[in-house]
Amino acid sequence: MAPLQREIEQRGRRIFELVDKYPESLFSKAGFYQRLMTLSMRDERFKTQLFRFVAVLPSLRRSSEIIQHLEQYFSDTNNGFHALVGTGVRLARLFPWISAPVLRWNVSETARQFIAGRNPDDVIATLRKRRAQKIGFTVDVLGEAVVSEAEADEYAARYADLLDKLTRETKNWADPLGINAELFPVVNLSVKISALYSQMNPAAPADAIAHLGTKLRPLLRRARELGAFINFDMESYTLKNTTLELFKTVFSEEEFKDWPHAGIVIQAYLRDADRDLRDLIDWGRARGTRFAVRLVKGAYWDYETTKSRQNESNPPVFLQKPESDANFEALTRVLFENESIVAAAFASHNVRSIAHAQAVADELGIDPSRFEFQLLYGMAGPIKRALVEMGYRVREYCPIGKLLPGMAYLVRRLLENTSNEGFLRARFAENVPAKELLRDPRELIRPAVAGIGSSAAALAKAGDLGGVISSDGKNATSLRAPPGDIFKNAPLVSFIYKDNQDKMQSALREVRKRFGEKHPLYIGGEKVWTDNLTPSVSPAEPSEIVGYGTEAGIPEAERAVKAARAAFETWRWTPFEERARLLDRAADILERRRYELSAVEVFEVAKAWSEADADIREAIDFCRFYAQQMRRLGRPKLTQQVPGEESYHHYWPRGVAFVIAPWNFPIAILCGMAAAAVVTGNTVIMKPSEQSIICGAMLMQIFEEAGVPAGVLNFLSGHGSVIGAYVVDHKDVDLIAFTGSREVGLKIWESAGITRPGQRELKRVICEMGGKNAMIVDADADLDETIMYSIYSAFGFQGQKCSALSRLILLEENYDRVMERLIPATASLRVGNPEQPGIMVGPVIDEPAYRRILEYIEIGKKEATLAYQAKELPPHGYFIPPTIFSDVKPDMRIAREEIFGPVLSVLKVRDLDEALEVANGTDYALTGGFFSRSPDNIERVKARLEAGNVYINRSCTGAIVGRHPFGGFKMSGSGTKAGGEDYLLHFLVPRVVTENTTRHGFAPEQTPEYRDEFLWPKPEP
């Protein structure tokens, strides 16, 4: 055995001996909590329900509500829940006035186990006790998510107050070890940067740093005066780079350059951790003053992996627990090797990680008084005591705050303590032997993990069902697996990375250089120009012309229809595989030109960076998804297995499709409709919106490069009222795919119903129109989520998404609490030119839209109460201030008509019945949402809300191809679902071919499920 491993084992065993000397249960409090933990470790489903219940409990005010929730969460006790729970639920039903308070008390006590006090005065008593045990402290303030600058200011004030109080109360406290005390001030405050700025956006670190710097400097100054230590905690990965950058920026400033009492956290579960730590050390050396690093494994593993899986991107964290452990050890060594510049704190409850740190320190000759171990309040008491007894410096991380804001923290701790992978569970609940627990984590790393979680499950499923799996595991045809499951969406660009921020900045510069470029029509494979050029201007700076589109007139429209008609005869017989490959190539080009296309959208329609990127991602997804779907639908399929007859169901294209798209998703929607039409064998005339001609022209270029044959896709820009109407009415046009306003949509619907002389087909119309989308907020909703998602849904892209939230329906019980936070949160939004990163609200599309929205605001002022309107706006551009109306009644115009701008109506209702009635009481049914933590109410809303897309506890915008097939009904649309498995069917006519296979009474036994014979020409083998 290697000497280091021997040393680690010796030290580990010593810690275990000391731990066993003071037997104590895993957690400092037994009883209710202990029992729940035991049950949770036994039963995953119980654990999920329990943690959800714990999270909602503090927000429930009445005993009856508590009991209702208890029943809803644990109602099917016969179906697997422990008998104890069933008894508890029955008792609670019988004696709600006793059991609800008892329950609340028990959960409060559980929270108190991890929360050191409600306020600074409260916490002092705890700290005194710890002092007697020679344990130091770092105090953290728990709070709700900060959604406004008012809340961020409050937080900053709480930190300052805490600092003063702690210093006063501890002024005579000495260092527990009495040596190297100057490295470790007694007062130590842990700060979370997300608490100090509400508008943090990973794409805009400079903005965050400027705001955070302003908030932090007074606190740092005060800490320095008082001789205290400030530590920056590390939160989720999105904030990591900003936190590191902020730390280096502020502590490089003249005022703080020589101050050694600043620390930051490195999370060993991150793949970036080694690079970040070395970079910090280099920075520290250049700065020339000591600083500190708290090494942790990381508290957001579940969150990071879930988020990455949702985005189909690589998680930033290691996927095997021993990898995190091994990295923790590697970083431990890096810290000790650089002890001359960095003071290390090892924050872990894992005896192996702790023993390893001790052994390496010993090997490198570092005195135990020059680093510390940090552990969480309420956990692993015996380990803390053991470390103190061994002569190490120990500091406890003590969160303070009220129960409600403490819930997120509590749930994180509960998850950690019951995690299958966790050390504490292994040691204290499962009694894994010391030898096992002290093994070198590097030996435990499995060579490779193929995919994680649901992706892997989906793959297995697709495989089981006889699907064809591509080398990357997805985007291949599977005949029976749900299409969403075998489809891999393109990940969104992460603007967390400087590299990606730089690419976007450079794309914006490049696109700007091309301002004024002219774009032709594209008909029958030729570039076509006319005498009329239409300028496309930037909504943020209307004096800037992004480019010119060629204006088509009737002659060009006629030429386009002819070209499409002529091309149809060949294209319709082109094998579907070839057509699908065209889309795959287009997707690859979209991906290659992703930043450039996003930049064009930023200028032409004023999308924020991430919104523009999401649009390009959607276009990529549409191409790949429809290609995959065509492969699924393309082959003639047997209808029924009967002897003597075979019947095959298959599809033909409809003919010439006219695609009319809006400007709000200028590439995605145009691309989606055109791609669906092309891949199904139709030929297409594609008309972009007049406000987004350049985006349309870019898309045409992409298809041209992808090799679309002449006449299959034609590009016609111009006035809708001229060419639009002409092509819709044309006898040679068989299908119209439209997305846009209700007014135009209904006209198309009507006009397409008229059969003209010479017309071959009944025109098929795919019509997606607007919405008047509502979100209902239940009495028990999580307000952090409610505010965050409502704001994003209502004001993201200036409220110009057809899915945007425009009616927020609040139950009266919650009304004041929501409004109290909603208005300051709206007031904090960053309004500006979206060319700048991190802007939430930009200008609306053009002057007519600007005027129309202002008119609605005037109507709103007369009908309802103006609850909030932003005051400061950029001097140029079509900026509409984010506006909120309250006292809105369902019959008011602002509650009924689509405004398509950053205007939100708030309606107050008595209860959920009324909320549903109001939500459903419009002409539209596009998107709708509900915030609630009541399982019964959620079920009810899922069943009854009239919307094509219903979203629970999330934003009502941002549908993802394959995952959230998108589209509404009533006056929102004809009931089609873009990005769904049945979408392509609207572009096809079904045929059935039946053959009698009996000859003189003899019939073949079996008929194949699929036949390719009558696809002409036959697909390649």
Ligand SMILES: Cc1cc2nc3c(=O)[nH]c(=O)nc-3n(C[C@H](O)[C@H](O)[C@H](O)COP(=O)(O)OP(=O)(O)OC[C@H]3O[C@@H](n4cnc5c(N)ncnc54)[C@H](O)[C@@H]3O)c2cc1C
């Ligand atoms: C004093 C103190 C301060 C802290 N401050 C922060 C902070 O600022 N930011 C922060 O994020 N965390 C912080 N933590 C939380 C800390 O990250 C967790 O408590 C810690 O990860 C638990 O690790 P452990 O070594 O005690 O236990 P162990 O049981 O050895 O490790 C559990 C950890 O392993 C990792 N893990 C679990 N499963 C896997 C897997 N499948 N693949 C890869 N890794 C996995 C996770 O990080 C998990 O938390 C702090 C902890 C302490 C004690």
